[in-house]
Amino acid sequence: MNNQVSISTANIRGAFGAFFIPGMYTALWAGFVPYLKAKLNIGEDVLGSMILLLGVGSCLAMAIAGKLVESLGCKKTVTIGSFIGMLSLGIVTWCSTIFEATIALFFFGVGMGLSGASANLQAILIEKVSKKHLMGAFHGGWSLGGFAGAGVLLVLLKTLSLPVSESICAVLIVLFIAMLIISQYMLSFGKDPNAKVVKKSKSPLSFHPIAIIFGILSFVSFLVEGAVGDWSALYLFEDKGIVIEEAVMGVMFFNATMCIGRLLGNRLGKHLTSKQVVISGYLLGSVAMALVVLLPGYGSMYTYLLVGISLAMVVPNLFSAMGEQNVIPMTQAVATSTMLGYMGILMGPALIGFIAHATSLTIAFSVLTAMLVISAGIGKYAYMLMDKSKEAEV
Template identity: 50%
Template structure:
C-alpha cells in the first residue's frame, strides 16, 4: 500500500522541482513567455504520446515496470533540463520529462484501480493526496535548500533527484508486477475507449478547465509573483508551496466534506471560490496574493475527484468510456494550459492570462450546475 502511495508522491516532488526551476530556466536561456510556452507544450506532447501507450505497456510488462521506468525517465530528464543551455536542449529534455511523467501517471492510476478492486477499499483520493503532499514537500525542500542551506538551484535539484531515485527502487518490490484485470477482459462492451455523449464531453470540458488552471498555477505562479508582485525569485516558489499545502488539505478532507455536502454543491461552490481567489491574486498586494493561493488550492482540490466520481454515478453510458473521456480531456488541459498562458502572456500580459483563467472558472460555475442536472 505504501509503495502504491509512493507512485504518486515521488512524481509530485520532482514536478514541484520543475515548477520551481521555471523562472531560473527562463533567465538562463533569456527567453520570452512565448518561447517558454512553446517549450512547455513540447512537454505536453511527450505526455500525450506516452499516455496513449501506457495502458498497453502496463498490460504487457506490468505496473511496476511502467511506473519505475516512466518515473526514472522523468527524473533523469529533470536533471537534463537543468543542464540545458540552449532552447533545443531544454525542449528535448522537456519532451522526455513529459514522456516519463505520462507513463508513470497512467500506470500509477491503473495500479490504484487494481489495488482498490483487490482490497475492496476506496483509495484513489488518498493516493492522489500523495501527489499533493509530494508537491508541497518538493517546493518546501527546494525553498529550504536554496534559502537556508544555501545550495545552488542545481545542487538542490540534483541532490533531491538522487534521493528520489533511491526511494523509487526501494519501493519497487511492493508494486504490482501485473497491469491488467482478467475479469475486465471477459466482460465485452464497446471497443471504443472514449465516448462522445454530452455527459462525457461536458464533464470532460469541466475537467479540462480544472486541470488547465492547476497546470497554469504550477508552472506560472512563481513567474507571476516575481514579475508582477516583485517577490524575489528565491521566495516566489512560496506561492507554489502554499498552493500545494492547500491542495493536500482539501484532498485529504474531501471524503469527509462529501458526507455532508452534495457533489454538485461542492463542485459549483469550488469553481466560484476559485474564481474569487484568482481575482485576489491578480489585484491584491503580494502578501494577500500569496495567502490567496491557499484559497485557490482548497477550491481546486475537490473539483476533479468529484467530476470523476460523477462518471461512476451516471447510468447513461459505460463508466469506463465516460471516465476515459473526462480524464483524457482533463489531461489535455493540464498539458496545454501552461503553453496557452505563455502565448496570452506574450501577446497581452501575464495578468491578462490569469484573468482568462478566472473567467473560465466563472463559466464553469454555470456549466457544472447544468452538467449535474444531466446525470439525475
C-alpha cells in the same frame, strides 16, 4: 471472477507513493521555471511553446499508457514513466540552448504522462476492488509531494544557497531510489480481477457526451493547477515584486492546502454530494483566483492558500465519477477524462504563456478566474446528464 484478489494496506501505500513522488519532481520543475527563463533569456511566448511540446509528449504517452498497464501492470508502468520523467528533468537543468531544453522537456512530458495516467488507473482499480473511496487521498499524495518538493527546493536554494541544477539533480536521485522501493507495493495487475462483466470497445477513447463533458471539466481543473505550478513563481516574482528565492512559496502554499483538502476531503462525502463539491469548488476557486490577481505583493502570495483548499476535491470527484458510472466502459471513460485533464495541466500552461506574452500574466490569470466561473455552470449540466443516464438504465 477471482474472489481471492484483494487490496492490502501496502497496496494503498504503494499507490499513494505513485502520486507523491511525481508530485515532488513536478514541483521541482515548477521552481526551476524562472531560472530556465533567465538562463535561456527567453520570453513567455518561447517558454510557452516549450511547455506546449512538453504537453505533446505527455499526450502521446497517455495514448499507450492504458495498453502498457494492461500488459505490464501498474507497478512497471509507473516506474518506467517516473524514470523517464526524472532523467529528462535532470537533463533540462543542464541544457544551455533552447533546442536542447525543448527536446528534454518533450521526454519529461512523456514520463509525466505515462506515470500520471498509470497512477490514476491504479487508483481507480484500488477503489473498485476494495470498494473504498480513496481518490481524494491519492490525489492528496500528489499535492503533498508538490508541497514537499517546493519546500525542499526552497531550503536548498534559499537557506543553504546551493546551486539550482545540482540541488534538483540530487533530489531526483533520491526520489528515483524511493520509487524503486515503493513500487514493490504497487499493483502488479492492470485490470479489475474481480469484475463479472467488462465492457469492451475497440476504441481507446469515448466520444459519449458524459465522457467529453467531464473531460472538459478535468481539462479546466488541471489547467488551473498547471498554471499555478508553472507560472505562479514567475508571476509573483515579476508582477508582484516577490524575490525570486521566495516566489516558489506561492506554489508551496497552494500545494499545502490542496494536500490537506484532499487528504481530509473524503469526509465531505458524508455531508455533501459530489455535484455540490464540484460546483462549490469551482465558485470558491474563482473568488480565490480573483484575489490573487487583485491583491498586491505578499497578500497575493498568501491567497494561494485559499486557491488550494477551494479546488482540492474537484478533480478527485471527477475521476471517481468516471470510474463509478456504468454508461461507458471504464477504460474508455478514464482514458478520455485523463487525456483531456492532463492536456490541461501540461498544454494549458502553454496557452497561458501565449496570453501573457500578448498581454500580461495578470490578464492570463484573470482568464483562469473566468474559466472557473464557467466551469461551475458546465459542472451542473454534467451531473444532470449523469443522473439522466442512470435513470434511463433503470
